[in-house]
Amino acid sequence: MATGPRSPEKIAGSDFRQPKAGPEGSAQDRPEPPPPGDFGPIYIGRFAPSPTGSLHLGSLLAAVGSFLDARSRGGRWLVRIEDLDPARVVAGCADEMLRTLEAFGLLWDGEVKYQSRRTHLYGEALESLRVAGHTFECSCSRRELSGEDSGYPGTCRGGPRRSGDSAIRFRVDETETVAFEDRFQGEIALAMGKLGDVIVRRRDGVFAYQLAVVVDDALQGITDVVRGADLLESTGWQIALQRALRLQTPRYAHLPLLLERAGDKLSKSRRSPALEPGRAGVALLSILRLLGLSAPAQLEGATAGTLLEWATASWRERPLPLAREWILP
Numbered sequence: 001m002a003t004g005p006r007s008p009e010k011i012a013g014s015d016f017r018q019p020k021a022g023p024e025g026s027a028q029d030r031p032e033p034p035p036p037g038d039f040g041p042i043y044i045g046r047f048a049p050s051p052t053g054s055l056h057l058g059s060l061l062a063a064v065g066s067f068l069d070a071r072s073r074g075g076r077w078l079v080r081i082e083d084l085d086p087a088r089v090v091a092g093c094a095d096e097m098l099r100t101l102e103a104f105g106l107l108w109d110g111e112v113k114y115q116s117r118r119t120h121l122y123g124e125a126l127e128s129l130r131v132a133g134h135t136f137e138c139s140c141s142r143r144e145l146s147g148e149d150s151g152y153p154g155t156c157r158g159g160p161r162r163s164g165d166s167a168i169r170f171r172v173d174e175t176e177t178v179a180f181e182d183r184f185q186g187e188i189a190l191a192m193g194k195l196g197d198v199i200v201r202r203r204d205g206v207f208a209y210q211l212a213v214v215v216d217d218a219l220q221g222i223t224d225v226v227r228g229a230d231l232l233e234s235t236g237w238q239i240a241l242q243r244a245l246r247l248q249t250p251r252y253a254h255l256p257l258l259l260e261r262a263g264d265k266l267s268k269s270r271r272s273p274a275l276e277p278g279r280a281g282v283a284l285l286s287i288l289r290l291l292g293l294s295a296p297a298q299l300e301g302a303t304a305g306t307l308l309e310w311a312t313a314s315w316r317e318r319p320l321p322l323a324r325e326w327i328l329p
């Protein structure tokens with residue numbers, strides 16, 4: 001791996017944990033982070049599954065895509081387990097996922113990070129947002145918001161409507177359009193008014209994905225996020241949060257979503273490739289085909305490790321997928 005090691009838990013260009021005292025305790029005085037994507041030759045990618053069920057075809061596609069993208073650039077590839085929601089975490093699932101990655105030859109660098117052990121970091125980021133006036137308490141129930149087409153109507157922006165436990169939302173600038181160049185999807189522009197104020201800590205105290213992922217990507221020095229297009233819209237919130245926390249924005253590349261037919265999610269039977277022990281090579285071949293890499297005939301029956309070696313060399317040459325969705329044959 002050609003990239004120089006970074007000191008762990010150090011944020012490039014910023015550190016939200018040490019806010020300087022501004023005129024109103026604000027973050028105004030802190031230096032601007034470097035421009036998005038300005039990482040020089042460093043590449044650090046990651047795969048960040050939630051241990052709520054076995055890795056399915058879509059998550060394996062994201063794992064293989066991010067792995068190949070990192071390795072083909074001589075980069076590091078990290079694994080982070082997004083296990084913040086105790087109600088959804090399945091016991092033993094994270095270990096099973098790691099064993100599956102190993103069976104596929106997707107060997108990660110460094111130690112696996114578990115979000116459930118990092119909640120103090122999310123708390124510090126949330127406090128920094130609060131001090132800078134970026135958050136508000138929201139007492140709306142899911143039912144009260146169920147009629148909304150999109151976003152959040154701003155009901156509690158002036159204060160929660162009820163006392164008691166509240167969620168905490170990040171206040172977006174509804175006049176803002178967050179634009180970024182997605183390496184696979186091209187120019188993306190997301191109207192923040194349509195996305196709405198996003199929950200960063202739930203009413204039950206669980207930190208929300210959007211906050212945790214931003215903090216972890218920054219603390220782990222992630223330069224490149226390769227993931228499924230189901231998270232494309234979330235990128236708007238994540239970039240807005242990075243700006244509010246003065247964190248550098250990584251490069252994004254969203255892989256197409258896998259669909260059964262136009263508009264249809266994958267059926268259960270199609271979601272999981274066969275993963276019998278020793279058969280990972282066969283499943284990997286079909287995943288590589290989805291990624292536009294058709295292995296030559298002599299690689300039929302090859303081990304996962306051999307296939308990944310070939311695929312890593314081929315990845316750089318392949319045309320970028322520009323579809324938002326892939327419909328399985």
Ligand SMILES: [Zn+2]
Pocket residue numbers: 137138139140154155156157
């Ligand atoms: Zn509310």
